[in-house]
Amino acid sequence: MAFTLYSLIQTAILCTNAIAVLHEERFLSKIGWGADQGIGGFGDEPGIKAQLLNLIRSVRTVMRVPLIIVNSVCIVLLLLFG
Amino acid sequence: MDYSTQKPKVRMRGTPMDSSEPSLLFDDTSTGGQPSGHGRQDKAPLGYAGQTLLSDPMSNLAMAYGSSLASQGKEMVDKNLDRFIPISKLKYYFAVDTVYVGKKLGLLVFPYMHENWEVSYQQDTPVAPRFDINAPDLYIPAMGFITYILVAGLALGTQNRFSPEILGMQASSALVWLIIEVLATLLSLYLVTVNTDLTTIDLVAFAGYKYVGMIIGVLAGLLFGKMGYYLTLLWCCASIFVFMIRTLRLKILSEAAAEGVLVRGAKNQLRMYLTMAIAAAQPVFMYWLTFHLVR
Numbered sequence: 621m622a623f624t625l626y627s628l629i630q631t632a633i634l635c636t637n638a639i640a641v642l643h644e645e646r647f648l649s650k651i652g653w654g655a656d657q658g659i660g661g662f663g664d665e666p667g668i669k670a671q672l673l674n675l676i677r678s679v680r681t682v683m684r685v686p687l688i689i690v691n692s693v694c695i696v697l698l699l700l701f702g
Numbered sequence: 703m704d705y706s707t708q709k710p711k712v713r714m715r716g717t718p719m720d721s722s723e724p725s726l727l728f729d730d731t732s733t734g735g736q737p738s739g740h741g742r743q744d745k746a747p748l749g750y751a752g753q754t755l756l757s758d759p760m761s762n763l764a765m766a767y768g769s770s771l772a773s774q775g776k777e778m779v780d781k782n783l784d785r786f787i788p789i790s791k792l793k794y795y796f797a798v799d800t801v802y803v804g805k806k807l808g809l810l811v812f813p814y815m816h817e818n819w820e821v822s823y824q825q826d827t828p829v830a831p832r833f834d835i836n837a838p839d840l841y842i843p844a845m846g847f848i849t850y851i852l853v854a855g856l857a858l859g860t861q862n863r864f865s866p867e868i869l870g871m872q873a874s875s876a877l878v879w880l881i882i883e884v885l886a887t888l889l890s891l892y893l894v895t896v897n898t899d900l901t902t903i904d905l906v907a908f909a910g911y912k913y914v915g916m917i918i919g920v921l922a923g924l925l926f927g928k929m930g931y932y933l934t935l936l937w938c939c940a941s942i943f944v945f946m947i948r949t950l951r952l953k954i955l956s957e958a959a960a961e962g963v964l965v966r967g968a969k970n971q972l973r974m975y976l977t978m979a980i981a982a983a984q985p986v987f988m989y990w991l992t993f994h995l996v997r
Contacts, residue, residue, distance in 0.1 A: 623878040624871075668972075671893045 633690060639679045640687055648676075795840035795903060797830040805835050806842060810914050811938065813945040819952055836949070840903065843910020850876065850913045850991075853920050857995040860924060876991060883909050883987065887980055891954075894976055898953050908946065912984045915942050916992050923996035931996045939985035946981035 648654050653673055666674070783789065809816055821836045822829050831839040854872045858864045884905050891898070915938030923931025955973050 623875045625874055625878060628878045628881060666895065668893050671895060675892070 633687075633694065636679065636683055636687060637691070639676060640683055642676065642680065644680075791901075791903065792840070794828075794830060795838070795907065797832050798839050798841045799832050802832055802835060802839070803842060806839070807914060809835065810842075810911055810945060811918070811941055813941055813948065816948075819948050821952075838904050838907035840907050840910070843907055843913060846910060846913030846917065847876065847880075849917050850920075853917050854995055857920055857924055861997055879987060879991065880906070880909055883983065886983075890976055890979070894972055896954050896973060896976075900953050908949070909984075911945070912942050912988050915939065916988050919988070920992050920995050923992075928996060931992075935988065935992070939988055942984045942988070943981050946984055947977060950977045950980060 642648055644654065653676070780789075819836055822834045828834075828837055831837040831841075851869060851873045855864060855869050858868055884902065887905050887909070888902065891900070915935070918938055919931055919935035922934035954977050955970060
């Protein structure tokens, strides 16, 4: 219950890491969530599943490099300050 | 002492030619102070110092350069800050006046008689909250948040559970829940692909309106005990639920469904569920954030 802003940052980093480690061909394609399986029809707007797959793919592409930096900073800070 | 001979000495203190005069002796003792001489003494050195500061070309140049540098720096800070936090857009949300705040607070507690919930536009831009009661603002949520923290401190103080750290904990806790709620709403709006003109700041404003009900509930709990707390909280939860549904229906649902006509189709049904979910989350948060304050 007693949340702090720091725990929110921790949660955000952990969730983004979790999305970033999902492997494209070993896991996502196997369960039908691959990048090419999201595009359903072109006429109507995409459904929820297509939006979700789009979101996962964009998070993995965009956040890869910033996550490396943020994770390294976190590791150094945790080593220094416990 | 001789005032008439003192006056010319004080005024011409700056010029070096006077040092040859024998009456220079008076200068040293004049600072010892007679009242009238003292007054004149105070003004003259300051005037003398100010005059040299302004008349010296080097310091003139330095002052001009310093002020131009300061204005340049201020411009750069403003431009960069505007990129992250849209200051001009924020100003729209704080353009409120007393009549608007009063009417809006009344609407938050009793939304059942209000007829027209549409936001009026003026040439494609929404009208400022001062002129339209349906427009969202950030003044009430900001003030409500701060008042909620103060009332939480008051409630904890009456139960002898108060310490200054608790105020900070309450504040960051409520802020974190607000951020989580806004992020969850943004995520669900993205997943359902709603073409709406709801900005993030609008969502923050709508999420912040529940603090008014929470404050009223906690104050009633302090005055009338647990029964009063539960009754007022129930009333405020119901009114926030109705308020959110009536406001969000116009923004999220399509035009036909907003007018009350039952439109079938998976898309509108999903959007209706989303509106209900957002509105139902408000009472849950209201209870979650206040039940530990009233014992």
